[in-house]
Amino acid sequence: MPGPLALIAEITHRCPLHCVYCSNPLQMTAAQRELATEDWVRVFQQAAKLGVLHLHLTGGEPLARPDLTELVAAASHSGLYGNLITSGLGMTGTRLQELVGAGLDHIQLSFQDARADSADWIAGAKAHARKLELSRIIRQQRIAFTVNLVVHRQNLDRLEETIRFLETLQPDRMEIAHVQYYGWALENRAALMPTREQVDKSLLVVAEAQKRNAGKIRIDSVAPDYYARYPKACMGGWGRQLVLIDPAGFALPCHAAGVIPGLNFDNVKDCSLEWIWKESPAFQKFRGEDWMPEPCRSCDRRKEDFGGCRCQAMLLLGNAAATDPACHLSPDHQVMEDALRATQAQTLIAQPASADSFRGFEQSAQGWWNYRVNPMGK
């Protein structure tokens, strides 16, 4: 069996931002339970041996770990391609220089909006101005630079303006991703789900931007699966391409896999990554086609989308082994259509509030958002 292509290392769940669509689980890992430096270093070596090419350092906010430079150096020594996915908070010119010196190849900086008030309102923190400053610092270093924008009902109408703003930051790459409804995003789905009209328009805006920036900025986009006819090939298929390790060392086939009951995730403190990938029951559970129900089992697309997302089937249908309801062939597709109908009927309008603290944002958004909180002690 081929090894994984990429390792997603969620090195901490701590984060100065409180984004309403955070993909972290609702139950987060406390700082005291985070893996030690030497555990991560061992995992990176095992990953490289197993054939992993890319390492994605993410969180939470990975800069919250004081040993980040050490981790980047270890990954680089193992031959992994190092990518840092960050909000930018906690970065300084000196720290960035250290990270690049340690062998970091790529930095991915998140933006919430082109406008500071909306951006800070979504993030639950005064962060936008800091990100602007940081993108100038990044361009002074020799490192690939991606800006990432998550889009949803509250910012999609300004997509053109936002993309043009992001162009001025001169990234090498831009990622425009629709919210995926897991974790905190699912909690906030009613206010985040775009209308069909918004989605259709956004596809045109992105296509235009791709044309305008051809050869200068590579623009990748992630479509919203609630509006698709077929499900996404989540994580490239269960246990086929990616492995995610959470802050405490548990290895998961996907960010959200913790929501599936009855799965026992093994920990890199107890087992080798190779064993986890090849032998562990959790990674084998939905690998291949034996678990598939109809209509997937006899569908031509089963080798393309692998039945869609197991976690979405769990979250929306209560059955992880069902066809992803995003597929129009799913007998339960109705639940998606019901969610979309509810969206079209709503008349919510964004009302960005300014505040200086998370408490302030939380108070001004009462009844609006469930802001992602920070992990509690054990």
Place this chain on the structure above:
Amino acid sequence: MARPQDASLPRLAVGCKWAPLENSEAEFDATIEATVLFPEGAVRVQGTGRAILELCDGRRSMLEIVAELQKQYILVNPVRIREEADQFLEKLQEKRIVDY
């Protein structure tokens, strides 16, 4: 973006690099597949593709690269070599894997 010029200095773009070869001791052999890593992806190259890309070190000009290739592929028409190298590099430039 235009095709590479005679004096262009093609090189891997920032954030793009060769993956370590499994047998790094082996002599250069273009028939063996090698991998270039870039943000969020990887591309495997072999044969002429690998031979061209290995020469793109940011120091050799396009003219020098084509001259090198002519030594390696002695039976191929030089005009065709240049044409193929141009097309290949232009495609990679659009993907932001190569700069020149």
